[in-house]
Amino acid sequence: MSEVKIGRFYGLGVGPGAPDLLTLRAHRILTTIPVVVYPACKPGASSYAWRIVREHIPEATRRLAQVFPMSRDWASLIPVWRENAREIAAELRAGNDVAFVTEGDPMLFSTFLHVWELLRAEAPEVEVEVVPGVSSMCAAAALTGIALGQGDQRIAVIPATWHEDALRDALVEWDVVVLMKVARVLPRVIDLLKELGRYDHAALVSRGSSEQQIVTRDLEKFRDRRLNYLTTVLVGRPLAFVEGLLVESLQATIEEEEAS
Template sequence: MRERALGPRLVGVGMGPGDPELVTVKAVRVLREADAVVVPVMDTGEIGRAEATVRHHADAARIVRVVFALNEREDRARREAAWDEAGARVAELLRAGDRPTVAFATIGDPNVYSTFTYLAHTLRELVPDLVVETVPGITAMQDLASRSGTVLAEGTEPVTLVPVTAGSAVLKEALAGPGTVVAYKFGRLAAQVGEALRETGRDGDAVWGASLGLPDQQLSAPGTPIDGTLPYLSTLIAPARREGRGGKL
């Protein structure tokens, strides 16, 4: 039997890349046992991918929608104000009842480019006795590797993960190095990604995808050129150059 947390408990739950079947057994259990399940939404109010996945596994009556400025990248003051407001709302849930458990559903993994990081940082200051935990989730790069038949790493090969929102120069530097390169969040900068792949000679076997496992899935064949823009949450894998079996052991 698990020991009861000494204070209110906040659990960041990884909901995987969006396919409702790619959610762990532990994640489903935590969602169903939690006193409340918080899902992040944009200020425009539509159901996001994390919330849509949660609704496949948890009682909708316990879902609490909290607005984050997820689409705000320029106005830092507005973004941080949204984080503060969201933190205050979740703090109310954590103070309700006797040591409640509040789950926060995040797409992918809560420790990889996740909104949960900002929320937990805020709440540690608002709720002094808070216990913070995470449940890992399947990542988009794992899903894309599986669906495309791409091996992420062999032997001593490194894997470099780059958010293209950091700039195309960061991506080019990674592509010029050894090993496999994974690019996240590159949809609006797809043309720059395509150029970086060509300049570094890594375009021949790269694969990309978006909305994997969902009705509007996009999945490229290896080496398919990137033309135009793609959804924001697009993922790309440029696998390491390999020669024969076990060549990098």
């Protein structure tokens, strides 16, 4: 009797929102794999990651929606997640390759990371391949023109839901700060940015690159508005040294012209 080959598990980054920001590798896997799993926050809820990829998925592909409730109550979350990992393990043991689609990049604050950990415990024999995606912070940088780091700048990526002292320290210490999960705490972030003199070099991106995207430097306009969870504030630091180089090169040009 021949043994069933265990399927391979893919953690598939699908990018920040625009379907054409999917990588060619992700596209190849999604158009050939038999099972696609996508996360939703409650039963029947739509999934951002699914909406990004659905136009690429062949009719015959099986789609498994898995619920990952948004809660800080870890004790109640873990059994649900473990059940999801078991369901994936059963598919893999039946010989099916499975792709778990995750918005942005799978290695940056993603549900996939929790699933991977639980799957490792449930089915250590499974081979896992991570397919990188365009992360939301790269998309936010592209949309706002705020560089994520230049020259010898240092960059911090932090959830804005951290306590205020931690946020303050980050904004004082680091050149470029990416504030993720900012939607519920925007007023506090705006006040801190103003207090620390960083408001003028900050921008907000919500559902960046999708059809519903918001990109703005006018954070105040959104102070009291309900924003989507997929919202980031990028805080940049203009480069003094680039300005210095510019001045130097202008000076050289002027001197050359004067000499000719």
